[in-house]
Amino acid sequence: MKSMTILFSTDSNSLLNGSRSYAQTMKDLVKEYNLSKMVDVVETGTFGFYGKGVLFQVFPEDIYYSVSSVDDLKEIFNEHVLKGRIVSKFLVEKEKIKPAKRTELKETRIVLRNAGIIDPENIEEYIARDGYKALYNVLRMKQMDVIEMIKASGLRGRGGAGFPTGLKWEMTFKAKDGKKYVLCNADEGEPGTFKDRLILEGDPHSVIEAMAIAGYSIGADTGYIYIRGEYYNSIKKVQKAINDAKEYGLLGNNIFGSDFSFDIAIRPGAGSYVVGDETALMESLEGKAGRPRLKPPYPTEHGLYGKPTLINNVETFANVPWIILNGPGAFRRYGTEKSKGTKVFSLVGNVVNRGIVELPMGCTLRELIYGFGGGVAKGRTLKMVQTGGTAGTFVKPDKLDLPIDYESIKDGISLGSGSILVIDDQNKAIDIAKKAVKFYMHESCGKCTPCREGTRDLYILLDRISKGIGKKEDIERIRTLSMEISDSSFCGLGQSINLPLVSLYDNFKDEFLELVKAKSKNTSNLI
Amino acid sequence: MEKVEILRSRIKEVKSKQVEKGDMILSSLHLAQELFENSIPLEAAEAMAEELDVKIERIYEIATFYSMYSTKPRGKHLIRLCESLPCHVVEGPQIEQKLKDILKIDFGQTTKDGLFTLEQTSCLGICGVGPVMMIDGDAYGNLTVESIEGIIEKYRGDRK
Structure with missing residues (x-):
């Protein structure tokens, strides 16, 4: 020292x-x-x-x-x-x-336990903080015992869908095949979300170690990290971490002198939001256009190259070594009844302090925006908050005190990727709606008609309304068309469009109606 | 060595890491774009199809599906401005207008001197400092209408 x-x-x-x-x-x-x-x-x-x-x-x-x-x-x-x-x-x-308030918030660093503390490019600093100890312990356990630990912890997928992680591991473990794969979904593309980037860049070894633990548990010898092509810095740092782990014998053949061998390689993406869907990601890894597959069969049976495949999000993996070292009971102490542990939130938009913070599941928007975020920027008034990313719901300030977790969608608050977008009163609901739909239209892969054609129709509709040439019936159509796309789309992209659009419609119907009443053509900030 | 020959030899290199057929198509397309100034010309597509032993249609399906690739020639420098909501609400539209004014082009177009292509991109995951844009591999954050001009000038200077 x-x-x-x-x-x-x-x-x-x-x-x-x-x-x-x-x-x-x-x-x-x-x-x-x-x-x-x-x-x-x-x-x-x-x-x-x-x-x-x-x-x-x-x-x-x-x-x-x-x-x-x-x-x-x-x-x-x-x-x-x-x-x-x-x-x-x-x-x-x-x-x-x-801030004092942040202590009150009980900021809990499980996922971010090393970020901002160690030099992520130095494997020895990770090892010094009990790094790779969980892998060492696991290699002396029965596979099913490791899986039982993950199941007991209550950990659920942090990519947004919230599937129980331990169950996924168990299903892949039980699939009978000589070859299996472990994939890390680092195709982070949900607008307003940058937690995976900061985990990969701040503590890459936590993800590598977790993938090796998963590989041992399910019986896989190969892992891939699929990182967004635009994340140049993340790719560089993770590659260095993989190289170092290999050099230290923590990846490769006979890890810690056991019979277990495991290797990891990076595959860069090339710019497609749909690839964040697990089956589309596998298509992309196989060198195809990233369009989602029909399920079932599920990846746990029939995944990459037709082999049983375990795929988890970066943040999900980063929890794993901590759970192994501290026990599932310690993990269950944080969070709510059905959502255990913490969540890494990214706070963006019109807020004084933008950044990321890890809080126990069940924290409130008020704690995030006013506790950590320091309130709305430039002294303006809060108009709405979009939770969970662009494929998430918009809420009005009256919901600031409700807890956020996997269950909070019943109150209209989506957890999603943990993005919290603060929007002030300078923004118009119609512009926000147009931007959101444009995103869907741009990212639709074209495989199914409702998403491909419906998002375009919806955009044209909103565009007309924003230019003051919409009709009164058009307003109701925003809601019905969104529901139709959502009900009939093939994958999670089209299916999620009701979250932003219906919540915007329900919260700001009057504002939309004003636009079809008003004679003025200049009703939008957008051209 | 000709660019296409360099591409062939580099694909042979990455192919040694290939686990299954098709696995290296995306990486090879990235390589091709590095060599051929941000786009994929026919000769590169042909070389890739041959070296990777896949039909050229497959190369084109992928090259046109993913937004980071382009079969249409692009400028020497690729400017990607984030168009997602988190950048939009922090005065993204003003930055968009200013950028178009400076470059005198719209999205998807290339300046007459072939120096810049302007594109929009979905979230780049650096929303902590939005509005943001990337020029080639470098990101620029906390953009203001005042700061853009200087950034673009820096790249114009490279021409000399």
């Missing part, structure tokens, strides 16, 4: 604020002054908070600075690193990063 450690967050969001070059400048200064033995400059994952400047943490003082120029950085180097004097004008109040 060196006498001073300086942590820079270099996840994809922080990188855009220039954090990498600031970290490099700090490293150069340390080298220039021959302080390498004393001061460690570490690049780590997200602190969970994004400001205007570059944020870094200094130990042992455990304080945060925010700087916006190299000169600021040099001043801190000269004053703090060399002389030991804290430069208060660059200090960020700790309450802002770890």
